[in-house]
Amino acid sequence: MTAEIDALVADVSEWDGVEIGEHRFGGTEFTLGPREIGHVHEWGILDIAFPRRVRDELVAAGRTEPHHIYPESGWTTFHVGDSDDVADARWLLRLSYLSHATAMANTAAGEDALSDLDVDAELDALDPSDELRALL
Template sequence: MTNEIDRIVAEVSSWDGIEAKAHRFGGTEFRLGPREVGHVHEWGILDIAFPRRVRDQLVDEGKTGAHHIYPESGWTTFRVGETGTLDDALWLLRLSYLSHAKIVQKSAKNAGKAAPTSLDVESELANLEPSEELRAVL
């Protein structure tokens, strides 16, 4: 499990604008500006933040589960090696990253500030090939 967690931390930490730091309940959290994209615990639980409609669609599609402690929130829980593969985990984190980047970029633009990333969100989302239903709520 440690190797998979290390790979998640290395990959997500390399994304433009992401700050990785210790999570208060153990593991590593990933932040884009003021927003937490998600966090991974050493024992393999990956908690990922989404807007609620996106979370609902992901759960409906079976790509992840509702959060193990806060099931009614926008958070999801993905168990590396149980819920899906390492690639599935990275896909979900990338989707969260892009959904947060979209919000952060819009907020920065409205405030006349520079965004923490100049990522082409729409192009990156298309590369993930989400379902039509998921794309509609993004």
């Protein structure tokens, strides 16, 4: 893995409720309860799961690309090539994390893992567009 990927994995592994594991196609997978928020391949491809409408907004805004294998899905692909890309990769993963956390809020896994998470404050810090925030 590159230093950039190592830094990203180390950061995301600190998030409440996130489990880190081996991805079935290589690389590192990030899960929140039963949900995969994304995975990063050692060669720098970061695949992130979003609801389809959120994915469409992110792609239209140029923040990420459609998934490299499943372009019609809610998955996106972001390329982490250098240290400047890590902040954008982290932003996308955090947005996916918040989206999944919101969807899980009323489940036992969500309540246990996310009891201290203030989604509104987190979204304020990420400062997504009004269109994107309305979709979350």
